[in-house]
Amino acid sequence: MANPTATLETSLGNVEIELFTDLMPVTAGNFIELAKSGFYDGLHFHRVIDGFMIQFGCPHSRDPNSPRAGTGDSPNGTIEDEHPENAKLSNEPGTLSMANTGRPNSGGCQFFINTVHNAYLDWFSAGPSKHPVFGKVTSGMDVIKKIESAQTGAGDRPMTPLQMVKVTVHD
Numbered sequence: 828m829a830n831p832t833a834t835l836e837t838s839l840g841n842v843e844i845e846l847f848t849d850l851m852p853v854t855a856g857n858f859i860e861l862a863k864s865g866f867y868d869g870l871h872f873h874r875v876i877d878g879f880m881i882q883f884g885c886p887h888s889r890d891p892n893s894p895r896a897g898t899g900d901s902p903n904g905t906i907e908d909e910h911p912e913n914a915k916l917s918n919e920p921g922t923l924s925m926a927n928t929g930r931p932n933s934g935g936c937q938f939f940i941n942t943v944h945n946a947y948l949d950w951f952s953a954g955p956s957k958h959p960v961f962g963k964v965t966s967g968m969d970v971i972k973k974i975e976s977a978q979t980g981a982g983d984r985p986m987t988p989l990q991m992v993k994v995t996v997h998d
Contacts, residue, residue: 830855832965832997833862837872838990839974842967844923846996847960850914854925854934854961857906861936862994866902872974872989873897874982880945881974882926883991884937891988901935908932909959910950916960918945921971923962929955940964942975 830849835842846855861867861884870889873896874882886902887895908931918924918941926937938961941948950957964971977985 831859833859833962834993834995834997835967836992836995837970837974838988838992840967840970842970843965844962845965846923846962847914847916850911850916851909851959851961853906853909854959857901857903857935858923858938858961859996860903861901862996866936867991867994870991871896871985872977872991873984874939875974875977875979875985875989876983877975877979878943880924880939880941880943881971882937882939884926886936891984891990896984897937897982899936901937903935905933905935908934908950908957909961910957914959915949915951918948918958918960920944921964921968922960923964924948924958924960927958931957934959940971942971 848855871891873888886899925934927933947954948956948958
């Protein structure tokens with residue numbers, strides 16, 4: 828059975844992703860549940876760092892100017908960290924990875940899309956950061972690059988709001 832896909836309809840264009848429910852069922856399943864509930868629709872990218880990643884999914888980012896954007900928790904709470912030996916997926920360009928606070932089992936609703944290879948973020952690397960990959964961009968990296976190159980201000984927030992208009996999961 829094929830993995831589900833999703834369309835990320837952003838204010839700069841659409842991105843198609845594959846969600847690794849076969850290898851990362853908890854993390855990918857959490858994203859799918861939130862997306863199907865409409866949680867992500869209307870939120871904004873709240874952290875964009877050129878040459879690193881773009882981050883999304885904070886409930887406080889509904890207001891793109893909220894000083895709390897980036898600090899919000901999932902309405903479903905946190906999820907257990909997933910570190911399966913058969914899923915050593917590196918944080919390569921175009922991969923979706925679970926954001927967390929740095930503490931174990933602190934992922935929830937926020938995720939980021941890597942724009943470069945951030946191997947030091949891999950859960951199986953020697954570094955302190957542990958960010959499990961749970962999906963990848965299959966088309967629309969041009970849109971990701973447009974978002975990545977947006978002019979940013981304080982807190983790496985885009986100066987012009989960039990919205991996730993709608994996330995549609997295709998089972």
